[in-house]
Amino acid sequence: MNGKKILFVSSELVPYLPENQVSLMSYEAPRMVNSNGGQIRIFMPRYGNINERRHQLHEVIRLSGMNLVINDMDMPLIIKVASIPRERIQVYFIDNDEYFKRKATFTDKDGNLFEDNDERAIFFAKGVVETVKKLNWSPDIIHVHGWLASMVPLYLREYYADEPLFADSKIVTSIYDRGFEGELDKKMVEKIVFDGIEKEKIDALQTPDYNNLLKTAMDYSDAIILASEEISDELKEHVKGLNKPTLPYVTFKETEEAYTNFYNTEVLK
Template sequence: MSKLRILYAATEIDPFLQTTKVAEMLRRLPQGMQEMGAEIRIFVPRFGCINERKNRLHEVVRLSGINIAVGEDEKPLIIKVASIPTAKLQVYFIDNEDYFHRKSVMVDKDDKFHPDNDERAIFFCKGVLETVKKLGWSPDIVHCNDWMTGLIPLYLKTTYKKDPVFKNAKSVFTVYNNTFDNKFAGNIVEKAKMLDIDDAMLAGLASSDCNGFIRMGMEYADSVVKSDEDFSDDVNGLFQEYSLKKQLGQVGTGDNLLSSYYALYNELAN
């Protein structure tokens, strides 16, 4: 029996960056799955506050150089890697000078939401999938974590559906309590479009906020998981809306977390 292949996409991972619960989960879950025999790949944005020298990030030239379309603009993709020595895990960082070199994550030094956070999310989602294509590594499971990864399940079911690398991939979308009230500027639907995607498929983005990305992840993922946190009324409303269409994936907490996620992955893959 071949190893289960799991691709993780997330906003952050400890020890490189830790501002939310996502970082802790991405540190624990991939290592746990690897110890259970799974093959792992991890992708996160290379936010500018991640110290490259301290964390020994280096560019992978053979994977860099692709241009990623965000609306009418094309931005060069740079891929960097670093290892978590204690876990024997390699982490791939999605980088671009315009989007990720500022020394902050979602808000600036004055606590103002970056107006291009939607573009950064779109670039990240597309960049992950294009890089995995270039690696030629076919995941069984693509586990998307937090709002910034919310478009990946849609892209897997449309533009990348016939690609040999992704033809058997199933997606999991875990929602965390990390949304912002801010609205994105410009036509987000036009920015997010790809081949085989029409406006109706992107209707969930109409709210032009983080909840729109969550709505997209919920709609197109094969399984949706609610993290063990308290959510706003808006996000709880999304869960109620979603649960009328599909069943939420069930995972345990504490000591049961790893085994229940492993069971969920295998159920989807088989």
């Protein structure tokens, strides 16, 4: 991985959120690349349940300040950064008071999905890309983890299709069994179509459930990693039908060697 630039985009990351498959692998994969001579950037949402004082988040004024249009509404983009001290890894946080100030990640205190999770996913995708553009940092690989990040491949390949910074970037999406019950807002397709993306290209999102979000992410990715031992049959069948480079599930101990080989021999070939 020496010298290769990898952008990690995740919906969850330790130590900022509790440990689970997504948040742990979103930490381990960049740590592995970093220790093997690669260059990394990590992006995640700045949820309101992240303790800014404890983790020493601070706003980056030169990156903040633009507005992103979400469903015909101007939403201010705020960028914050923090460091994971023992690894000397910097993390960028996508923030907006309307979408991320609440003291929870995906659901309310009763376990109900937030009604605007679809807009949060779109805002996060746009916010990541716009910030990387400001950084003028052209990644060799963009590795996506977690369902709230699942709009990143679609927006990169459609909304930002003419952006030269990402012309040679390869997109990898990790598939986890940790999803959600139910569906996001039924008007999600309309909100994406508002951005000029053709309705036919996001037909799966007519039913915006977990599997269809991941299918859409896979459709616009160059390679896929099965990051959980148990993946639904529906998602497995979709992976088979795409005929894209796919890394089968490996144990945690095998991750470093398997991911490094996959990046080098399948994704960057």
